[in-house]
Amino acid sequence: MNVKLSLTVNGKAVAAEVDPRTLLVQFLREHLRLTGTHVGCDTGQCGACTIHLDGRAVKSCNLLAVQAQGAEVTTIEGLAAPNGDMHPMQAAFKECHGLQCGFCTPGMVMSATALLKDNPKPTEEQIRAGLDGNFCRCTGYHNIVKAVQSCAAGS
Amino acid sequence: MYPFQYHRPANLAEATALLGKLGEGKALAGGQTLIAAMKLRLAQPSDLVDLGGIAELSGIRADGDAIVIGALTRHADVAASAEVGKRIPALARLAGSIGDRQVRAAGTLGGSIANNDPAADYPAGVLGLGATVVTSRRSIAADDFFSGLYETALEPGELIKSVSFPVPQRAGYAKFANPASRFALIGVFVCQEKSGAVRVAVTGGGNGVFRSAELEKALAASFTPAAAAAVKLSADGFSGDLHASPEYRAHLVSVMAGRAVAAALG
Ligand SMILES: Cc1cc2nc3c(=O)[nH]c(=O)nc-3n(C[C@H](O)[C@H](O)[C@H](O)COP(=O)(O)OP(=O)(O)OC[C@H]3O[C@@H](n4cnc5c(N)ncnc54)[C@H](O)[C@@H]3O)c2cc1C
Ligand code: FES
Ligand code: FES
Numbered sequence: 447m448n449v450k451l452s453l454t455v456n457g458k459a460v461a462a463e464v465d466p467r468t469l470l471v472q473f474l475r476e477h478l479r480l481t482g483t484h485v486g487c488d489t490g491q492c493g494a495c496t497i498h499l500d501g502r503a504v505k506s507c508n509l510l511a512v513q514a515q516g517a518e519v520t521t522i523e524g525l526a527a528p529n530g531d532m533h534p535m536q537a538a539f540k541e542c543h544g545l546q547c548g549f550c551t552p553g554m555v556m557s558a559t560a561l562l563k564d565n566p567k568p569t570e571e572q573i574r575a576g577l578d579g580n581f582c583r584c585t586g587y588h589n590i591v592k593a594v595q596s597c598a599a600g601s
Numbered sequence: 602m603y604p605f606q607y608h609r610p611a612n613l614a615e616a617t618a619l620l621g622k623l624g625e626g627k628a629l630a631g632g633q634t635l636i637a638a639m640k641l642r643l644a645q646p647s648d649l650v651d652l653g654g655i656a657e658l659s660g661i662r663a664d665g666d667a668i669v670i671g672a673l674t675r676h677a678d679v680a681a682s683a684e685v686g687k688r689i690p691a692l693a694r695l696a697g698s699i700g701d702r703q704v705r706a707a708g709t710l711g712g713s714i715a716n717n718d719p720a721a722d723y724p725a726g727v728l729g730l731g732a733t734v735v736t737s738r739r740s741i742a743a744d745d746f747f748s749g750l751y752e753t754a755l756e757p758g759e760l761i762k763s764v765s766f767p768v769p770q771r772a773g774y775a776k777f778a779n780p781a782s783r784f785a786l787i788g789v790f791v792c793q794e795k796s797g798a799v800r801v802a803v804t805g806g807g808n809g810v811f812r813s814a815e816l817e818k819a820l821a822a823s824f825t826p827a828a829a830a831a832v833k834l835s836a837d838g839f840s841g842d843l844h845a846s847p848e849y850r851a852h853l854v855s856v857m858a859g860r861a862v863a864a865a866l867g
Binding site: 447449465466467469488489490491493496499502503504505508509510512515557560561564576577578579580 | 602604605606607609629632633636637640649651653654677681700701702703704706707781782783
């Protein structure tokens with residue numbers, strides 16, 4: 447039996463009826479067409495699907511859409527300013543070349559913004575530990591860490 | 602994932618009533634274990650009773666000489682709690698060492714101990730501190746709660762409400778984490794109770810969390826890292842897999858126990 451779901455996504459109220467099996471990432475990508483959130487592993491390991499649920503970074507492939515009932519969800523599409531200016535973390539990734547193929551990037555940026563919210567001035571070690579749940583198969587993490595450091599220094 | 606009926610009760614009474622009448626119903630907490638099991642069709646509940654809307658299951662409060670943590674409290678909230686950090690810092694650190702940031706933001710204390718994964722962290726903290734698991738029906742001492750691999754004393758339809766952790770004199774946790782999953786290859790929780798009695802709980806051995814009588818005896822005589830490290834455990838009863846042999850795991854217990862005692866002594 448379908449379930450009525452209402453939540454806020456990137457500041458907009460969303461109401462839908464979903465099969466309760468629908469994963470949150472499926473709901474975002476297939477129902478709302480917000481395809482910036484990626485699926486890398488579908489097993490809760492890689493972090494490509496990271497979004498913010500009530501302000502916290504979570505893996506949207508490892509949650510049911512119905513678990514976001516009444517919640518505030520932010521995806522990578524919701525980070526930039528309404529006029530299109532990049533979020534400082536997005537700008538820092540661009541500036542520091544914190545990406546190569548870009549597949550992991552939305553998840554990295556969502557984790558990194560959550561990290562700085564909890565700890566605005568992290569050490570390099572804290573950044574590496576804080577991004578533990580996000581895999582990048584291209585960059586070797588070096589420039590990703592630099593991007594987070596640069597964003598933290600600028601804020 | 603097989604289809605199921607979804608329920609979102611507003612309070613505990615409604616949740617237990619639902620689970621009581623639904624045949625193959627299961628509680629859903631953070632979903633960090635259960636959803637993966639359902640995707641793989643290892644779990645196929647007819648009904649899911651989502652505890653996410655039950656406010657009374659979340660939160661951390663002091664209760665005399667104990668800290669009571671609601672079953673639905675996220676790992677991240679235990680890790681960040683000033684109360685836990687001040688009175689049982691080893692437990693806050695344990696919670697902060699589970700998985701990664703995203704897992705800690707979703708996973709819950711109740712889900713972790715109900716699941717009783719043989720490499721999970723919380724079972725070591727609950728058993729090591731001699732905590733009490735409070736359910737919808739009764740109070741269960743940690744020594745009676747964990748009954749084997751993924752097995753607990755919980756009966757069908759019984760829900761964990763909270764866990765009451767007695768504040769110890771000192772405690773420490775050290776884990777040798779699997780570098781990929783962060784689950785414990787071996788994790789050791791040591792605790793010196795207010796009475797002076799020593800408890801040592803080991804996770805990651807392969808057959809479920811257990812107390813080590815050898816380590817408890819050695820640490821009761823001398824609560825020092827050297828005393829812990831001097832204990833040599835037999836590899837019998839430890840499991841071997843591609844990550845570690847039984848001998849390596851048995852050896853790690855003494856090493857982690859030494860580090861846990863050092864952490865407890867600050
Ligand atoms: C990538 C990854 C890494 C991880 N690393 C670690 C780690 O390093 N250490 C570690 O310990 N764990 C780790 N975990 C597991 C994590 O801690 C989970 O949070 C935990 O195992 C389950 O908690 P949950 O709230 O998500 O429960 P769920 O998945 O929702 O439920 C798990 C089980 O518990 C039952 N249940 C839930 N709540 C209750 C309740 N109140 N009463 C009775 N039964 C209940 C459910 O019915 C189900 O059977 C990891 C998980 C992932 C995905
Ligand atoms: S797709 Fe969700 S963690 Fe990999
Ligand atoms: S940039 Fe390719 S996976 Fe990270």
